[in-house]
Amino acid sequence: MKKHMALITIILLFVTSAVIYFIQFEVFHDPDTSAFYMLQDWAFLPVQIAIVTIAVGMIVNEREKRQRLSRTRTLASSFFRDFGTDLISAMIKYADPSPSLSCLASIDHSWTSRDYIQASAGLKATELTTHCTADDLLALKPLLLSKKADLQAIASNSALLEHEDFTDMLWAIFHLTDELIMRGSLENQSAADMAHLNVDAERALRGLLSNWLCHIEHISTAYPYLYLLELEKNPVRAALR
Numbered sequence: 038m039k040k041h042m043a044l045i046t047i048i049l050l051f052v053t054s055a056v057i058y059f060i061q062f063e064v065f066h067d068p069d070t071s072a073f074y075m076l077q078d079w080a081f082l083p084v085q086i087a088i089v090t091i092a093v094g095m096i097v098n099e100r101e102k103r104q105r106l107s108r109t110r111t112l113a114s115s116f117f118r119d120f121g122t123d124l125i126s127a128m129i130k131y132a133d134p135s136p137s138l139s140c141l142a143s144i145d146h147s148w149t150s151r152d153y154i155q156a157s158a159g160l161k162a163t164e165l166t167t168h169c170t171a172d173d174l175l176a177l178k179p180l181l182l183s184k185k186a187d188l189q190a191i192a193s194n195s196a197l198l199e200h201e202d203f204t205d206m207l208w209a210i211f212h213l214t215d216e217l218i219m220r221g222s223l224e225n226q227s228a229a230d231m232a233h234l235n236v237d238a239e240r241a242l243r244g245l246l247s248n249w250l251c252h253i254e255h256i257s258t259a260y261p262y263l264y265l266l267e268l269e270k271n272p273v274r275a276a277l278r
Contacts, residue, residue: 109200110259112191113252120184121245121252124210126272127180128242131173134277137163141246142274144253146265153254160247167238171223174234181214202251206244213237246273 132138137159144156169177191197192207216237220226226234249272256264 108194109197109203110252110255112194112197113203113248114256116191117249117252120187121249122267122270122272124180125242125245125249126275127177128167128238128245129273129276131167131169131238132242132276133166133168135163135165137165138246138273138277141250142271142277144271144274145268146257148254148257150254153250157247157250160243160250165239165243165246167235167242169231169235169238171226171231174217174238175223177238178214178217181210181217185211185214202244203248206241206248209237209241209244213241 129138137156140156140159188207188210192204192211197204197207213234216234217223220230220234253264253267256267
């Protein structure tokens with residue numbers, strides 16, 4: 038239907054242009070001058086089309102990008118409200134203390150965009166180490182399994198296609214969950230197996246903290262009252278007390 042209407046609009050515009058030029062010929066009886074200006078207009082037509090196409094394309098792309106980002110942020114907020122914050126609380130207690138974690142624990146209403154950028158850079162540059170035992174991982178397993186279907190629904194959302202950090206976090210959580218499912222009771226796991234599971238846990242926790250930081254920065258301006266509630270529940274601060 039839209040293509041049909043677009044074709045009709047194009048035809049009407051061509052007809053309108055032809056009618057205007059016909060009226061010009063009939064009124065002024067000067068075909069040479071009319072032809073000169075017609076060719077002059079046509080000479081600049083490709084430039085005008087290029088400029089309009091690029092400008093409109095940039096505007097449309099920017100609007101679509103904002104809409105996708107808004108949908109992704111909505112998904113992130115839903116994720117941390119329903120599951121992510123609880124998972125951070127459950128996993129952060131197994132992580133070694135570090136300056137980057139202390140920085141996340143100190144988030145408050147005075148933070149600026151620069152503070153969030155520095156905290157994110159510090160988190161990426163710091164080695165995050167966990168020391169989960171078999172019992173610790175078994176304690177995490179029910180929480181991971183209870184939300185697996187919800188995570189799959191979130192991961193299937195097309196809005197995440199351009200948000201690599203959030204998608205990578207989801208896959209890290211899926212991988213850890215699958216490892217725990219496949220290994221069963223975790224009895225008689227070798228030291229190498231436990232080291233591997235801790236690497237998986239570290240990857241998931243790093244993704245959680247990185248995306249949680251982005252989530253907090255977003256709601257600090259978009260939803261200030263929700264932001265204050267999130268600060269009260271800061272899972273990193275609670276674990277480091």
